[in-house]
Amino acid sequence: MIIKKILIFGASGQVGRYCIRRFVKNNYKVTAVTRNSHKKGYVLKTQAPIGYLDIVEANIFDENKLVKLISEADVCLNLIGILHEKGKVNTFKNIHSNFPKKLAEICNLKKVKLIHISALGLENAKDSRYANSKISGEKFIRSIMPDATIIKPSLVYSVDDNLTTKFMSLLSVLPIFPLYYGGKTKFTPIHVSELAELIFYVISRELYSSNIEAIGPEILTFKEILQKLMRCIKKNRILLPMPLYLARLSAFFMQVLSEPLITQDQINLLKYDNIKTDGGTTNFDIGCPSALKFEETVMKYAFNWTEGGQFSNLSKK
Numbered sequence: 001m002i003i004k005k006i007l008i009f010g011a012s013g014q015v016g017r018y019c020i021r022r023f024v025k026n027n028y029k030v031t032a033v034t035r036n037s038h039k040k041g042y043v044l045k046t047q048a049p050i051g052y053l054d055i056v057e058a059n060i061f062d063e064n065k066l067v068k069l070i071s072e073a074d075v076c077l078n079l080i081g082i083l084h085e086k087g088k089v090n091t092f093k094n095i096h097s098n099f100p101k102k103l104a105e106i107c108n109l110k111k112v113k114l115i116h117i118s119a120l121g122l123e124n125a126k127d128s129r130y131a132n133s134k135i136s137g138e139k140f141i142r143s144i145m146p147d148a149t150i151i152k153p154s155l156v157y158s159v160d161d162n163l164t165t166k167f168m169s170l171l172s173v174l175p176i177f178p179l180y181y182g183g184k185t186k187f188t189p190i191h192v193s194e195l196a197e198l199i200f201y202v203i204s205r206e207l208y209s210s211n212i213e214a215i216g217p218e219i220l221t222f223k224e225i226l227q228k229l230m231r232c233i234k235k236n237r238i239l240l241p242m243p244l245y246l247a248r249l250s251a252f253f254m255q256v257l258s259e260p261l262i263t264q265d266q267i268n269l270l271k272y273d274n275i276k277t278d279g280g281t282t283n284f285d286i287g288c289p290s291a292l293k294f295e296e297t298v299m300k301y302a303f304n305w306t307e308g309g310q311f312s313n314l315s316k317k
Contacts, residue, residue, distance in 0.1 A: 004028045004029070004074045004075060004203070005028070005029050005030075005031065005072065005073045005074045005075075006023055006028050006029070006030050006031070006073065006074065006075045006076075006077060006203070007030075007031045007033065007069055007070060007072075007073035007075070007076045007077065007112075008020070008030060008031070008032050008033065008077045008079060009033050009060060009076070009077070009078045009079060009080050009103070010033075010078065010079030010080035010081070011030075011032030011033060011034060011044060011079070012032070012034050012040040012043060012044055013079060014156070014158055014160040014161055014192050015079050015117065015156060015192055015195060015196060015199075016032065016079050017043070017044070017047050017160070018158075018192050018193055018195070018196035019077065019079075019196045019199055019200070020032060020044070020047040020048055020053060021047050021048070021196075022196045022197065022199075022200045023200065023203075024047075024048040024049065024052040024053065026200070026204070027052075028052075028203075029051075029052055029053075029054075030048065030052060030053050030054070031053075031054045031055075031056055031069065031072070031073065032044050032053060032054070032055050032056070033056050033057075033058050033060070033069065034055060034056070034057055034058075035057070035058075035059070035060070036057065037055055037056075037057035040055075041055050041057075056069065060080065060099055061089075061094075061099070061102075063102065063106075066102065066103070066106055067106055067110070070103075070106045070107055070110050070112050071110045071112075073112055074112065074113065075112065075113045075114075075115065075203055076103060076107050076112050076113065076114050076115070077115045077117075077199065078099075078100060078103055078114070078115070078116045078117060079117050080095060080099065081095065081096065081117070081119070081134075082095050082096075083130070083162075083263075083266070084260055084263050084265070084266075092129050092130055092132075092133035092134075093133055093136075095133075096130075096133035096134045096136070096137045097133050097136040097137045097140060099137075100116055100137035100138075100140055100141050101137065101140035101141070101144070103116075103141075104116075104140060104141045104144040104145045104148060105144055107145060107148070108144050108145050113147075113148075113149075113203075113208055114141065114145055114148040114149070115148070115149045115150075115151065115199065115202060115203070115208075116137070116138070116141055116148060116149070116150050116151070117150075117151050117152075117153065117199075118134050118137065118138050118150055118151070118152045119131075119134050119152055119153065120152045120153060120154045120188075120213055120214070120215070120274050120275070120276075120277075121154070121272050121273055121274035121275065121277075122134050122135050122152075123135070123277070124272050125268065125269050125271070125272045127268045128265055128268045128269040129265050130265050130266070130269060131269060131272075138150055146209065147208050147209040148208070148209070149202055149207065149208050149209065149210055149211075149212065150210075150211045150212070151195075151198065151199065151202070151211075151212045151213075151214055152211065152212065152213050152214065153190055153195050153213075153214035153215075154187055154188040154189060154190055154213075154214065154215050154216065154274045154275065155187050155188075155189040155190070155274060156189075156190055156191075156192050156195055157189050157190075157191060157192065157294070157297075157298070158191060158192040158193070159301040159304075160192070161192070164229060164298050166261070167225075167226065167229050168229050168232070168233050168302060168304075168305040169305060170261075171226070171229055171230055171233060171235055171237055171305075172233055172235060172305045172306075174237065175237060175238060176237065176238045176239075176240050177226060177237050177238070177239055177240070178240060178241075178242040178247065178250075179222070179223060179226075179239050179240060179241045179242060180222065180242060180247055180267060180270045181222075181244075181270060181271055182223075182241050183221055183222045183223025183224075183226070183239060183241070184221055184222070184223070185221065185222045185270055185271065185272070185273060185274070186219055186220070186221055186273040186274065186275050187219070187220055187221075187222065187225065187273075187274040187275065188215035188216050188218065188219055188220075188274065188275050188276065189216045189218070189220065189225070189294050190214050190215055190216040190290050191216065191290070191292040191297055193292070194214075194216070194283075194290040194291070194292060195214050197288065198212070198214055198283045198288050198290075201283075201286075201287075201288040207286060210281060211280070211281065212281055212282065212283060212286065213276055213277065213280045213281065213282045213283070214282070214283050214290075215275070215276055215282050215283065215284070215290065216290050216292065216294065217289070217290055217291055217292070217293060218293060218294055219275055220294060222270070223239060225294070226239055227239070228294060228295040228298070229298065229302075231295065232295065232298050232299050232302035232305075233302050233305040233306050234306055234307075244267075247267050248264055248267055250262075251263055251264045251266070251267050252264060
C-alpha cells in the first residue's frame with residue numbers, strides 16, 4: 001500500500017489536530033508545520049503514533065523552506081487563518097491572500113495537490129476586510145491552480161474552539177448578552193470531526209478541482225445558537241438587541257486587546273448569512289453528509305461551564 005504524504009499548514013489548530021488523527025488512522029504520513037515547535041509540539045506529538053508524524057518549525061513566508069516541504073509531499077493542506085490582525089506581518093492580506101498565492105505557485109510547480117480551507121458566506125461581505133482577503137486568496141489559487149480544492153466551512157465548533165467555549169464562558173457570568181442585528185443572521189454549524197472527515201473524504205477519493213461548502217445538518221440563527229448554549233449550561237440570560245452604533249463603539253475599544261471578544265470587522269461580517277449559497281456544492285452533495293446536531297453535541301462538553309461540572313445532574317437526585 002502506498003502511503004500518501006500530507007503536508008499541513010496550521011496543524012496545531014482544532015481542525016489540524018482532528019485531521020492528523022484521521023489521516024494517520026489510515027496510514028497516511030503527515031508533516032505538520034508550526035511556527036513554534038516548543039509551544040505546539042507537545043500537543044501535536046500526542047496526535048499520532050511514532051513514525052507517522054513529523055513536526056517541522058518554519059516561517060510560512062520562508063520561500064526556500066516552503067519549496068523543500070512541498071516538494072516532499074503528495075498533498076498540501078492549508079488550514080491557516082486568522083480572525084483579527086496582529087502587527088504588520090499577521091495581516092489579513094498576508095495570511096489569507098499572499099500566503100495561499102505562494103502555496104499555489106509552489107504546488108503548481110512541484111505538481112502537488114492543494115486543498116485550501118477558506119470560509120462560507122463571504123461573497124456579499126464587501127465591507128469586511130476579512131472576507132475580501134479570503135476571496136482574494138481563493139481567486140489567486142483558482143488562477144494558478146484550477147485543479148485545487150477549496151473547502152468553505154460554516155462555523156466550526158468543538159470543545160477546542162473559540163466559538164462555543166467563549167460564548168459559554170460569557171453566558172455563565174453575564175446576566176445580559178448583546179444580540180447583533182437582532183440575532184437574525186443564519187449559520188450552519190459543522191462539528192470539527194465532520195469537517196476533518198470531509199477533508200479525508202476528498203483526499204482519499206481524489207475529489208480535486210472543486211469548491212465544496214462544508215455545512216452542518218441545521219440552519220440556526222445567532223439567537224438560536226445562544227439559546228441552545230444557555231440550555232447546555234443551564235443558564236437563563238437576557239438577550240438584548242444592541243443598536244449598531246453601540247456595537248461598533250464597543251468593538252472599537254475591544255479590538256485593541258490582544259484577544260478581542262469582537263472587532264469592527266467582525267461586526268460587519270455578522271450582517272451576512274453563513275449558509276449554503278444558491279447553486280453551491282456541499283458535503284451532502286458529494287456523499288459526505290454531516291449528522292451531528294449542534295445542541296446535542298455541545299451538551300457533551302458543556303458541563304465545563306455548569307455548576308457542579310459533569311456531576312451537576314447527579315447532585316439533584
